[in-house]
Amino acid sequence: MYQRIAHIALVVKDYDEAIEFYTNTLDFVLIEDTKLSDEKRWVMVAPPGAKECCLLLAKAADDEQRNSIGNQTGGRVFLFLFTDNFHRDFKKLVDRGVTIIRQPKVESHGTVAVFADLYGNLWDLIEPTDQNKGLSSLVGD
Numbered sequence: 001m002y003q004r005i006a007h008i009a010l011v012v013k014d015y016d017e018a019i020e021f022y023t024n025t026l027d028f029v030l031i032e033d034t035k036l037s038d039e040k041r042w043v044m045v046a047p048p049g050a051k052e053c054c055l056l057l058a059k060a061a062d063d064e065q066r067n068s069i070g071n072q073t074g075g076r077v078f079l080f081l082f083t084d085n086f087h088r089d090f091k092k093l094v095d096r097g098v099t100i101i102r103q104p105k106v107e108s109h110g111t112v113a114v115f116a117d118l119y120g121n122l123w124d125l126i127e128p129t130d131q132n133k134g135l136s137s138l139v140g141d
Contacts, residue, residue, distance in 0.1 A: 070120030
């Protein structure tokens with residue numbers, strides 16, 4: 001059997017400001033931006049080189065969804081961005097004014113720092129150690 005997570009929905013305030021942040025600040029690639037109605041678009045972004053999973057930027061449609069923007073996981077780290085060059089990408093985050101929540105630290109699974117996206121969602125930036133290149137090594141962070 002083969003299964004995979006294809007998309008992760010990320011609730012955003014505005015499609016265009018979210019696209020701007022993810023493509024210009026984090027250098028993600030805009031995979032798709034299709035208008036579905038006057039209020040709804042199908043917007044997918046992904047880190048360069050990503051092959052399995054994309055972020056589906058989903059504009060909040062009601063007060064309950066708007067209240068969850070930036071805190072979809074109750075303040076826990078929500079997304080994990082693997083990199084092949086931690087120092088290059090961390091410097092880029094700092095140079096571009098991204099909020100750093102936790103400074104870089106070398107852990108057993110790799111070098112990691114926590115940053116916040118434009119809405120406050122927490123991300124780990126990780127350069128995994130060679131033996132921890134797989135996703136399963138970070139369960140429970």
